[in-house]
Each structure stands twice: as C-alpha cells, then as structure tokens.
Amino acid sequence: MAPKRTPRQAVAKTGAVSSSPSLATESPATSGASTSAASRIPALPTAADTSAIVYQAWNSYVTDTPRKLKLVDAFMVFLVAVGLIQFVYCILVGNYPFNAFLSGFSITVGQFVLTASLRMQANPNNSSQFEKVTPERAFADFIFGSLILHFFAYNFIN
Amino acid sequence: MTPFGPGIIRILGFPLLALVSIAFALSTTGSKLLVVLDPSINKEDYSIFFDDLKDRDFALDFRSANDPHLSLFNYGERAYDHVILTLPPTQKALGPNLLAKPLLEFMTNGGNLLVLLNPNEHALGSVREFARELDIHLPFRDTKLVDHFHFDTVASPNLHDTVILDPATSLVSPLILQVARSKKIVYSGSAFALGNNQLLFPILRASDTAYVYDPAEELLASDSPFVSGTQAYLVAGIQARNNARAVIVASSSMLSNDAINAADSANRELAAGITKWTFQESAVIKLASVTHKLANTAEENPLIYRVKQNITYEAEISEWIGDKWVPFVADDVQLEFTMLDPYYRLTLSPVGANGDSELYATTFQAPDQHGMFTFHLNYKRTGLSYVEDKRTVTLRHFGHNEFLRSFEIPNAYPYITSVVLVVVAWLLFTVLWVFSGPEKVPEKKTL
Numbered sequence: 312m313a314p315k316r317t318p319r320q321a322v323a324k325t326g327a328v329s330s331s332p333s334l335a336t337e338s339p340a341t342s343g344a345s346t347s348a349a350s351r352i353p354a355l356p357t358a359a360d361t362s363a364i365v366y367q368a369w370n371s372y373v374t375d376t377p378r379k380l381k382l383v384d385a386f387m388v389f390l391v392a393v394g395l396i397q398f399v400y401c402i403l404v405g406n407y408p409f410n411a412f413l414s415g416f417s418i419t420v421g422q423f424v425l426t427a428s429l430r431m432q433a434n435p436n437n438s439s440q441f442e443k444v445t446p447e448r449a450f451a452d453f454i455f456g457s458l459i460l461h462f463f464a465y466n467f468i469n
Numbered sequence: 470m471t472p473f474g475p476g477i478i479r480i481l482g483f484p485l486l487a488l489v490s491i492a493f494a495l496s497t498t499g500s501k502l503l504v505v506l507d508p509s510i511n512k513e514d515y516s517i518f519f520d521d522l523k524d525r526d527f528a529l530d531f532r533s534a535n536d537p538h539l540s541l542f543n544y545g546e547r548a549y550d551h552v553i554l555t556l557p558p559t560q561k562a563l564g565p566n567l568l569a570k571p572l573l574e575f576m577t578n579g580g581n582l583l584v585l586l587n588p589n590e591h592a593l594g595s596v597r598e599f600a601r602e603l604d605i606h607l608p609f610r611d612t613k614l615v616d617h618f619h620f621d622t623v624a625s626p627n628l629h630d631t632v633i634l635d636p637a638t639s640l641v642s643p644l645i646l647q648v649a650r651s652k653k654i655v656y657s658g659s660a661f662a663l664g665n666n667q668l669l670f671p672i673l674r675a676s677d678t679a680y681v682y683d684p685a686e687e688l689l690a691s692d693s694p695f696v697s698g699t700q701a702y703l704v705a706g707i708q709a710r711n712n713a714r715a716v717i718v719a720s721s722s723m724l725s726n727d728a729i730n731a732a733d734s735a736n737r738e739l740a741a742g743i744t745k746w747t748f749q750e751s752a753v754i755k756l757a758s759v760t761h762k763l764a765n766t767a768e769e770n771p772l773i774y775r776v777k778q779n780i781t782y783e784a785e786i787s788e789w790i791g792d793k794w795v796p797f798v799a800d801d802v803q804l805e806f807t808m809l810d811p812y813y814r815l816t817l818s819p820v821g822a823n824g825d826s827e828l829y830a831t832t833f834q835a836p837d838q839h840g841m842f843t844f845h846l847n848y849k850r851t852g853l854s855y856v857e858d859k860r861t862v863t864l865r866h867f868g869h870n871e872f873l874r875s876f877e878i879p880n881a882y883p884y885i886t887s888v889v890l891v892v893v894a895w896l897l898f899t900v901l902w903v904f905s906g907p908e909k910v911p912e913k914k915t916l
Binding site: 378382386389390393400404405411418419426464465 | 872873874875878880881883884885887888890891892894895898899901902905
C-alpha cells in the first residue's frame, strides 16, 4: 500500500538505477508521451537488482519487526547453528555414541520447532488467527514443552 | 617310563635299570589280571615274564581257554581288570566268553587287554574279527617275518625267520621304552598291518629289509608279500576313547625265556614296557581339577558371565609314574572357548606345581557375543591318556546400566556441550522475553 508518489520522488527513494516505477504510479501531469512508451516495458532483473531486493528486505525486517520477535529469531538462528555443527561433526567423525548424537541434535531441532510455534502464536499480527490463545498462554505452552524436551535430552544422552 | 634320564643307563648299566623299572609300578586301574593260556604253551617257558608281572603286585589268575567257568564279567561288572590272551594253535576258536564281542565289551567297561598271537597259527576267526574292530589287519596263517640282513645266525641260519631288531629304529614311541644302544630285540613270528585309525598307538615295527611271506609259496613272495618294511608291525596298541588300552603282540615267543635270555636282548625291558603301557601303569595322565572364574575374584565356577569380562581358567593335570601322581608338565595344553565354533583357542601355560599336579592357567577377555559358551579342554596325545573336559556357562549381554556413560566417551563431548548450551540459551531467552517491556508500536510511515 505504497502511497502515491511522483515519478521523481520514486526514483529518488529507490536510490541507484533501478527499474522504473510501475505505470500505475505515474501521474498524468508529468508523464509525457515519450516516457510512457519506454517505461511500459519492464527490464530484466540484474545483480544490482537482487542485492537491492535483499537490502530492502533486510531493512524492512530491521525496521518493521517488533523487538520480541527479533529476540525469538536470534534464538532460532542460534539453534540452527548448533544443530548444523553437530550434524557436520557426526558426518565427519562417525556416529559412535548414536544416542548422544540423537539427543544433542533433537534438542536443537525440537527447541527450534517449539520456538517457531511460540513466534507464530505470540506475533501480534497473527492475533486474528489465534483467538483462543493469548500470547501469554503460548509462552506457557512453550515453557512446558521445552521442559519436557530438556528432560528427554538429558536422559537420552545417558 | 623310568623316572631317570638316559644318561644313568650308561652309568649304572642294565641290571639296576631293570630292577628300578620293574619294581616301581602299580596299575591305576586295578591289579586283577587274568591270563588265558592254551595248553600248548608251557607256563615255565614264560616264567620270567610272569614273575615280573607278579613283582608288580598283579594277582595272576591262570585259566585255560576252554575252561567252562571262565567269564570276563561277573553279574554285569568286570571280573578282571586286565586280560592277557594267548592263542591256541590247535583249536578252531576260543570259548564263547572270549569272542570278539565280549572282548570289546570288556574294553568298553574299562578293561585292558594284551593279546599274544601264536607264532605259527596267527589268528583265529574271533581274534581276527576283534583285531579288525581295532583296524589292525592280522596276517594269514603260516606266514613269517623274514629279514635276510638282520637275522639270528644261530637260531635260523637258513630260513632267516628269527630277526634281530635294533631298538633305536624299530621302537616307534619313546613312551614305551628307552634302551641302551647295544641292545637288540629278538623276534620270531609274523607281522601285521595297521589301518588308519587315529586311536592306534604303534609300538614296535620291523626293519626296512624285512617282509612277511608264506614260506610254502616261495615263488609268489616277491610279488605279493603280506606286508613289508616298516609297515610291518610286531606290537601295536590302541587306546579307546574311554582310555581302555589293548595291545596285540604278533608273536608270544618274543616274551619267552629263550628270547629274554638271548645275548644282549632287550626283550625283558620291552616286555615290561609293553605291559606297563597296556595295564595303565605308565603314560597315564589325569585332570585333577578345573576351575574358571572372573579374573581377580574368588568365586569359583560361576554360571553366568558377561560379554567382555576377563575370565581366568585353571586346570591341574597329574601324571602317574608307577607309584604316585606327580605334576605333568607340557607346553601344548589348549583351551577352546566355544559356541558351535571355537571363538578362542588359547594355550594354557604351566604356572607351577600344586601338590601332586601341575597348574595350567590363562586369562582372556570374553568375546563380544552373548550366548552359551563352553570351556573345552581337549588334550589327546598319542600314547597318553585322553583328557577332555567341557563346562558350559552363559555369557549375558550388557545390562542397561552397564554401558559406558556419555561423559566417558570423548566422541560425545560435542553433543553434551550442545545440550548444555541449548538449555542455557533457553534460560536466557525466557528471562529476556519475560522482562522485555511492552513494544512501542512502530508508526507507519506516511508521506
């Protein structure tokens, strides 16, 4: 729902040379017959376009995401990293105490799943889909599930 | 088998040796000896032989072959411990109590048997059948062992059928006898052939230049001697799996006074050696005890072990040297740890003497396979008594609390640290979540 902008302002906002704004945002006052024909054909995306998209996505994530969700996302990235390290180690060295590998790997995977469901349920943007579950209730479920998971991992690793 | 070494023979000479080897000997299975004589044999011709036996504390019972009351069994038990059987030349068969079947039953019951064949009439049907059971092939009638290079020039200058044997080459096993080099063995009779039975124990064989043939058929002799050379055996024995021994001597004249009194003859010592082996006075070993246990513990012979435990196995073996049991030392006693196939075959090393037996021991780690395992000690050597022992134990697998803990396995350290890390990070996360304040709702940017 971007507000209407003049083509000049649109070009200024997107910075470096980029694809021309969509035809719908051109105001009839400034568009001339010469530019409208050229700007109706969309150009192929270039490498500069891709990096611009990534940058824009990252920017909007940083600016638009609430702090709590960013905390959850940081935790999840950490879990993925730990799980990946274990998996690579198991492939390289072998799975001799297999129960230990399963326990270490599954605690990261299980914790990731629980955290993902917490993120889903506690996101205020999703509150219309979770009418019966308040964010506090989601957090309580998260803690309960996490404790059971940790109990399992501690026992299974022997 | 004398308790002294060969050196002393040269020092003290024959008479002391003979006295020592004859006087100190008792049988391990009893002293009741039955001698079945046939009427053609004059007991006085064998007086030295029988007197030597009496000196060794045997109770001799002389019977005739056609004695109707003669029986090897008495109410189902052996009536005698040993039997010497001599064969009559004139009769067609021995009595019904001395056929092949009763003789074999006598051996099955643990009795020992010495069969002396007649020099002229070598075997009756029943004895031939008995010998065939032992895989010994007796010669045909009227055959003789002849040696044109080593014969007694006085006794048989023309026929060469009294042969002289050199103990050094003719005696097969040192278990029977060790004689001085100057002695010889005088023999007159026939010889038999041996089969492939692995229980056979050959004792005395002919020299390379001897052969067995029928003197009445001279022309055929070179084509088909019955048996010749070192394949012709004069004395051979068998030790059955229950350790009963039987020996067949191809001619009883080898033990007669004439042969013993011949110049330089070692027949008397040979007779002593043969009878000692046959009647379980020499080359007898026994398993005194067997124990197995967990290494460095005290409980003996438990029923259950666990995989990969250290197990100690100990066996004690004694040898009979004529009047008592002494430690038997050997370097090839083996233990098999078996479940259908031997998983381990270990040599038991002699540790030291333990009273009247030698202790053999080994320690090993039980294999990583659960099941019913057997400690199988199987010591069968030619001429010695057979020693066999089987003990079955259970090998259970690890209990659920006997596996290695994760922190004892260095390979599991990354996983342990990951679990700890995740729990710590989770704690941090919940604290931060709970204590982060309410969000300021970001204003939508408007233009």
